[in-house]
Amino acid sequence: MTIVNQVWLSILSLLGGLIIFYMAFVILFYFFLLMVSLIQLRKEYQLNDQEPYEDLVNLSYTKPVSILVPAYNESVGIIGSIRSLLSIEYSEYEVIVINDGSKDDTMEKLMNSFKLVKLNKVIHQKLQTKEVKAIYQSSIYSNLFVVDKENGGKADSLNAGINISHYPYFCSIDGDSILERDAFLKVMKPIIETDDEVIASGGSIRIANGCDIESGEIVKIRLSTKPLVVMQVIEYLRAFLMGRVGLSRHNLLLIVSGAFGVFSKHWVVEAGGYSHTVGEDMELVVRLHRMIKERNLNKKIVYVPDPVCWTEAPESITFLRRQRSRWHRGLFESLWLHRKLLFNYKYGSIGFVSMPYFIFIEFLGPVIELLGYILMIVSLFVGGVYYEFAILFFLLSILYGSIYSMAAVVLEEWSLRKFPRVTDIIRLFLFSFTESLWYRPLTVLWRCEGIFHLIIRKKGWGDMVRKGVSSN
Amino acid sequence: MLQAELYIVVFVILILFGLLSIIFIYLVIQKGIANQKRRRIDKYKELVSKAMFQFLYQNVDSRLLLPDNPVKFQALEEVLSDYAKILDGEQALNRISSFANDHFYGYYRERLFHRRWSIRMNTMYMIEDFRMKKLLPDLTKLYDSNKITIAEETQILKLLALFNESKIVEKIKHPKNQLSEFTIRTILGKLNEESFQSLVVIFEYLPKPLQYSIIDVIGVQNLNQYHSYLKNLLKSKDAEIRIRSLKAISALGYPLSSEEIKSHLDSIQWQERMMAAKVCGVLKDRNCLDELKKLMKDKHFLVRTQAAQSILQLPNGRAVLKEIAENSDDSFAKDMALEWLERGEL
Numbered sequence: 001m002t003i004v005n006q007v008w009l010s011i012l013s014l015l016g017g018l019i020i021f022y023m024a025f026v027i028l029f030y031f032f033l034l035m036v037s038l039i040q041l042r043k044e045y046q047l048n049d050q051e052p053y054e055d056l057v058n059l060s061y062t063k064p065v066s067i068l069v070p071a072y073n074e075s076v077g078i079i080g081s082i083r084s085l086l087s088i089e090y091s092e093y094e095v096i097v098i099n100d101g102s103k104d105d106t107m108e109k110l111m112n113s114f115k116l117v118k119l120n121k122v123i124h125q126k127l128q129t130k131e132v133k134a135i136y137q138s139s140i141y142s143n144l145f146v147v148d149k150e151n152g153g154k155a156d157s158l159n160a161g162i163n164i165s166h167y168p169y170f171c172s173i174d175g176d177s178i179l180e181r182d183a184f185l186k187v188m189k190p191i192i193e194t195d196d197e198v199i200a201s202g203g204s205i206r207i208a209n210g211c212d213i214e215s216g217e218i219v220k221i222r223l224s225t226k227p228l229v230v231m232q233v234i235e236y237l238r239a240f241l242m243g244r245v246g247l248s249r250h251n252l253l254l255i256v257s258g259a260f261g262v263f264s265k266h267w268v269v270e271a272g273g274y275s276h277t278v279g280e281d282m283e284l285v286v287r288l289h290r291m292i293k294e295r296n297l298n299k300k301i302v303y304v305p306d307p308v309c310w311t312e313a314p315e316s317i318t319f320l321r322r323q324r325s326r327w328h329r330g331l332f333e334s335l336w337l338h339r340k341l342l343f344n345y346k347y348g349s350i351g352f353v354s355m356p357y358f359i360f361i362e363f364l365g366p367v368i369e370l371l372g373y374i375l376m377i378v379s380l381f382v383g384g385v386y387y388e389f390a391i392l393f394f395l396l397s398i399l400y401g402s403i404y405s406m407a408a409v410v411l412e413e414w415s416l417r418k419f420p421r422v423t424d425i426i427r428l429f430l431f432s433f434t435e436s437l438w439y440r441p442l443t444v445l446w447r448c449e450g451i452f453h454l455i456i457r458k459k460g461w462g463d464m465v466r467k468g469v470s471s472n
Numbered sequence: 473m474l475q476a477e478l479y480i481v482v483f484v485i486l487i488l489f490g491l492l493s494i495i496f497i498y499l500v501i502q503k504g505i506a507n508q509k510r511r512r513i514d515k516y517k518e519l520v521s522k523a524m525f526q527f528l529y530q531n532v533d534s535r536l537l538l539p540d541n542p543v544k545f546q547a548l549e550e551v552l553s554d555y556a557k558i559l560d561g562e563q564a565l566n567r568i569s570s571f572a573n574d575h576f577y578g579y580y581r582e583r584l585f586h587r588r589w590s591i592r593m594n595t596m597y598m599i600e601d602f603r604m605k606k607l608l609p610d611l612t613k614l615y616d617s618n619k620i621t622i623a624e625e626t627q628i629l630k631l632l633a634l635f636n637e638s639k640i641v642e643k644i645k646h647p648k649n650q651l652s653e654f655t656i657r658t659i660l661g662k663l664n665e666e667s668f669q670s671l672v673v674i675f676e677y678l679p680k681p682l683q684y685s686i687i688d689v690i691g692v693q694n695l696n697q698y699h700s701y702l703k704n705l706l707k708s709k710d711a712e713i714r715i716r717s718l719k720a721i722s723a724l725g726y727p728l729s730s731e732e733i734k735s736h737l738d739s740i741q742w743q744e745r746m747m748a749a750k751v752c753g754v755l756k757d758r759n760c761l762d763e764l765k766k767l768m769k770d771k772h773f774l775v776r777t778q779a780a781q782s783i784l785q786l787p788n789g790r791a792v793l794k795e796i797a798e799n800s801d802d803s804f805a806k807d808m809a810l811e812w813l814e815r816g817e818l
Contacts, residue, residue, distance in 0.1 A: 020477070047590035051597035052623075055658045061692070120814050122807040124773045195652040388474040395481045403485060406492045413499040422503055429496055 012375065012382070016389045019372045023396040026361055030404055033246035034411070040245050041305065041415035053185045056192060057091060063192055064092035065184065065262060066165035068172050070157035072100040077176040079113050084216025085173065086141055090184040094143040098161045101151030110146050114138035119145075127159040127273035135164060154258075155274035162265060162273060170268075172281070174259040176312055178208060178218055183307035187262050190302050199264040199299045200288060202256030203307035204240045206418070207233050209315060218310055223424040228320065230431045231439040232313045237428075238408035241305060241415070248303035252354045254289065254334075255282050256301060260309035267291070267299070277337070279330025286338045289354070293347045305416060321446045328363070328450030335359055366447040372397065373441060401436035408432070509543060516547040524551050528559065528567045539575050549576065549598065556601040565603065572602035584610050589621065596627040605635045612637065622649045626659065633662035641670055645678065656685040661693065672701065684716055691720030699726040706732065711741045718747035722754045730759035737763040742772040749775065753782025761786065768796060768805040776804060780812040790816065 056062050067085055071078050078097070085095050099107050110116060116136035123132060130152035138144035149160050158172055169191065173179065183203055190198045210224030224230060247253045256263075258281030271291045274280045285301060292299045314320040335358055342359065344351040376393045379386035409428045412418070419425050523534040539545035556568050576598070583595040584607070592614075599607055608631075614620065615628045625648055632640045644659060651659075660668065668689075675683060687705065690698045702724075705717040718736060721728060728751060736748035737760065749767055752760035760782075767779035783789045783796075790813065797809040 043589045045588070045590055046594070048594045048597055051594070051601075061654060061657060061688070120807075120810045122773075122804075122811050193652055193654055195654055197652075385474075388478060392474050392478050392481060395478070395485060399481065399485055399488070403488050403492070406489075406496070410492055410496050410499065413496070413503065417503070420507070422500060422507065425503065426500060 009382070012378065012386065013389075015371065016375055016379070016386075016393070019368055019375065020389075020392060020396065022368050023372070023393070023400060026365065027396065027400055027404075029357075029361065030242065030400075034242055034404070034407055036246040036249055037242050037411060038414070040249060041241065041411065044306075045415050050182075053182065053189065056185050056189060057089075061192070062091045063169055063188065064094075064167040065090065065188065066161070066167045066170040066265075067093060067095045068158055068161035068165070068170055069095065069097045069174075070100055070154050070161070070172070071097055071102060071106055072151070072154070072157070073102045073104045073106060074176060075102070075104045075106045075109055078106055079109055080216045081173075081176055081178070082110075082114075082144070084178055086144065087181065087216075088179060088184055089181045090188075092167075093184070094145060094166060095141075096145045096147060096161045096165055098147045098149065098157040100149060100153070100157040107146075107148060111136075114144055114146075115140050116146055121164065123163050126163055126269045129156050129160040129163065132160055132164075153276055155276045155280040158280070159273045162268065165265065168265055169262055170265050171260070171262045172258055173309070174311060177205075177259055178213065178216060178310040179260065180218065180308050180310075183260070183309060184262075186307035187260070187304050190304060191262065191264070194300075196264060197298060197300055198302050199267045199292075200256050200261060200285065200301040202244075202253075202261035202301075202303050203309055204236075204305055205257050205259050206236055206308050206310055207313040208310035209313050211310065221418055221420060223419065223421075223427060224315075226315055227431065228317065228439075229313055229315055230427065231435065232320070234405050234409060234428060234432045234435065235439075235443075237412050238405055240303075241411050242404070242408050244303040245305055247354070247357075248301075250349065250353075251300050251302075252349055252357075253301050253303055254286050254350075254354050254358055256285050256303070257281060257309075259311055260307075263288075277330065277333045278326060279334050282330065283334040283337060286334050286341075289350050290338060290341060290347070293350060308418065317442075321449070324443055324446040325450035325453060328366070328447040329454055331358070331363055332451070332454055335363060366444045367451065369397070369440075369444045370448050373444070397440070398436045401440040402433050405432035405435045509546075512543045513547045513550070516544055517551050520544075520547060521551055524548070524555060527571070528555060528564050531567070537571075545575075545579075553598065553601050569603045569605070572598075572604050573606050576602070577604065577606060580604065580607060581610055584614055589624075593623060593627065596624070596631065600627070600631055600634065603634065608632070608635050608637060611635075615643070620648065622651065622655070625649050626651065626655045629659045630662050633659055633664075633667070636664055636667065641667055644671070644682070651681075653681050653685050653688075656682055657688055657692075660685055660689045668695075672698065680710075680712075684712060687713065687716040687720050691716075691723035694724060696724060696726070699724055702726070703728070703732070706736070711739070711744060714739075715741065715743050715747050718744065718751055722747065722751045725754055727755055730757060733757070733760060734763060737767065742770070742775050745770065746772070746775045746778045749778045749782045753778075753785035756786055758786055758788075761792065765792070765796070768800070768808060769802045776808045777812075780808045784812050784816050 069082065069085070082095060082097060097110060099110065115138060117139050119135045119137050121135045123135075130150040133148045133150065136146040136148070138146075145164065147160055147164055149157070162170060169188070171184070187201050187203045190201050207224070207229060208218065209226070209229045210222045211218050212220040212222060223233065244253060244255070261281070267288065268284065271284070271287045274284055277283045288301060291297070314323055335355070338355075341347045341351045342355045372393050376390045379390040406429060409425070409432050413425055419428070520536045523536045526532040527534065527537055537548065539548045552568060552571060556565075559565070559568070580595050580599060583591055586592055586595070599611070611628055611631055615625070615632070620628070629640070629643060629647070632643065640663070644656070660671075663671075671678070671682075671686060675686065678686070687702070689695070690702065699721070702717045702721055705713055708714055708717070714736065733748055733751060736744050737752075739745050739748070745767060749764060752764055764779045764783050767775055768783070770776050770779065780793065783792050786792070793809045793813050796805055797813060800806045800809070
């Protein structure tokens with residue numbers, strides 16, 4: 001055996017050891033989160049679905065909310081989504097659609113469907129945005145406004161929406177998603193009950209593909225028949241129920257999904273509004289946390305598992321791959337912008353737990369996993385003692401992927417029970433077991449691709465072609 | 473080399489896999505049973521709904537209304553709770569209570585001390601819906617137990633307020649957990665007149681959040697008897713108390729002399745100016761007009777908005793706004809007047 005060979009083999013061992021150690025650590029960390037969620041979710045298992053919210057509906061102290069719907073070329077689903085937003089259960093709210101210079105017929109459709117009338121409205125310019133061309137109000141629904149502005153991206157649209165909103169809280173909703181009717185009450189509850197100590201509150205996102213939808217409302221929750229969608233359903237369950245419950249409990253949550261979150265306008269404006277990044281939703285939350293720590297405020301950002309916003313997931317590999325690659329770049333941007341927080345004692349638990357978690361587990365995890373997969377294959381060829389490494393890595397990835405996903409499905413059934421059909425839940429469980437064998441490696445590849453694109457500085461974020469989950 | 477580790481991981485995987493599978497199978501069976509039970513409950517609810525209505529309104533009893541198995545129990549509980557939400561009238565409410573006392577009392581007594589938080593909470597919600605005063609001793613016992621969460625304390629205090637428990641005022645004054653203003657308001661909202669009055673008497677000795685909440689409740693519940701009290705509070709040194717009192721006054725629509733309002737219209741706190749402007753609008757007091765015109769140029773956006781809205785509410789206010797829109801030298805005031813002229817039309 002040559003020296004070169006020996007060096008190679010010792011590098012292999014060292015790297016292998018590190019990867020195994022990393023995986024073991026991550027598995028333990030997730031186990032901790034799983035335990036926190038288990039206790040927390042079970043506490044609220046079978047809590048009455050209406051009673052806790054009655055005071056919020058009846059009393060005149062309920063806080064009004066502005067719902068912001070940024071729309072760029074969303075002509076397919078937009079009318080349906082808005083109609084469903086106009087029928088939510090909440091005492092006082094307005095819907096503000098921001099047409100971000102769409103090139104399709106979004107604006108015409110809005111004009112005709114809602115009989116818009118132009119307003120002479122004074123804009124309270126709290127945040128800088130691209131030029132607003134006009135503000136309209138619907139003559140059918142007095143609480144529906146439409147802002148027509150120059151194209152400036154999602155963050156810019158949201159800022160424009162914040163500027164013209166009348167109410168102290170706002171909620172951002174993706175153009176093509178469906179809210180459960182009582183979702184607002186549920187997500188506002190922590191904000192109202194704590195006298196504004198909670199400045200941002202986010203609900204769950206779930207996948208609408210496969211559900212029965214009628215005129216912008218989920219009539220029956222069902223599981224899609226497509227394996228790729230089923231795997232995403234499991235992935236969302238895992239991310240929300242396992243990850244966020246645990247993080248939220250200790251005010252460590254760095255993500256409130258852009259698709260469904262309520263924010264205090266005052267504090268968002270204080271923090272400077274949305275900034276123009278790929279993952280503007282996450283970036284804002286990190287900035288809010290930063291502000292809380294820097295100004296030593298007694299404020300919180302929470303996640304509420306029960307209220308659900310249903311959204312359309314990509315059904316083809318091509319679009320899923322683009323989405324994941326984009327998400328990963330978004331994650332990087334937010335973390336990079338705020339890298340100063342990492343291991344900075346001034347930022348307490350955010351600096352020592354949240355940031356390391358998002359950087360070393362969420363962001364760098366795929367890289368290490370990919371290395372693991374490569375090493376596993378190499379080890380099989382090298383043979384000898386390295387077989388054992390290959391097997392150990394494979395087993396750990398089963399634990400990390402499949403077993404935890406099975407746990408997430410069990411957690412869902414143990415607490416929220418959103419799927420009514422027994423067969424759906426059995427399919428979820430069986431599919432979750434296959435995760436490590438195909439889906440997990442794929443997502444690892446896509447996310448690494450995102451990192452690769454970051455390195456070669458690829459621009460353009462890749463759009464998703466929407467079918468419109470809530471078409472009229 | 474890695475054999476020991478391999479064995480450990482295989483062992484962990486097998487254990488977890490086995491454990492998860494067992495729990496899963498258990499949950500699936502439970503789901504099957506629960507789905508079936510739900511169907512039976514829904515069916516029974518349909519069957520019994522009319523009988524319940526007749527019982528509540530015409531006092532016609534029926535054998536259907538006997539909860540002799542868990543399905544019937546839950547169906548009756550749900551039907552009764554639905555009626556409790558839609559029915560008015562002392563007699564119907566009394567019937568609901570007496571039905572609940574007859575059939576659910578023993579069960580609720582147990583459930584009130586259940587290990588799981590959600591079950592204790594659900595039970596208390598039902599006790600509220602059905603006004604089961606008979607459970608008062610058990611509620612106080614739960615209150616006195618060592619550890620109760622904020623949500624539980626809130627719900628218990630609401631119930632004690634509803635049932636006029638003798639020491640409720642003391643308990644509101646010295647809560648076990650730190651309660652938010654929202655929570656305090658919902659509790660105060662359930663108090664009877666006498667207890668509320670006894671809190672107002674000791675107002676100045678109460679902690680701030682409680683003071684603020686009392687003022688808010690006076691406004692929201694339209695407690696007109698306290699109007700002169702609110703007027704006194706306007707002299708408070710605490711700006712927040714003045715702001716809230718102005719808000720309550722605007723809600724009551726109780727007259728205030730121009731002199732009394734004026735000092736608030738040029739307060740250094742913008743919230744106070746805004747609320748005072750609101751009071752002017754509600755009272756339709758043309759004596760405030762000059763001040764309101766001045767506030768149309770205020771440096772705070774929300775004060776300008778409120779001033780414009782209040783002017784619009786004054787007799788002949790439209791003409792004043794038109795005048796401002798056409799002739800004002802202040803562009804902020806102009807734009808705002810235009811916006812409100814248009815809003816007034818919609």
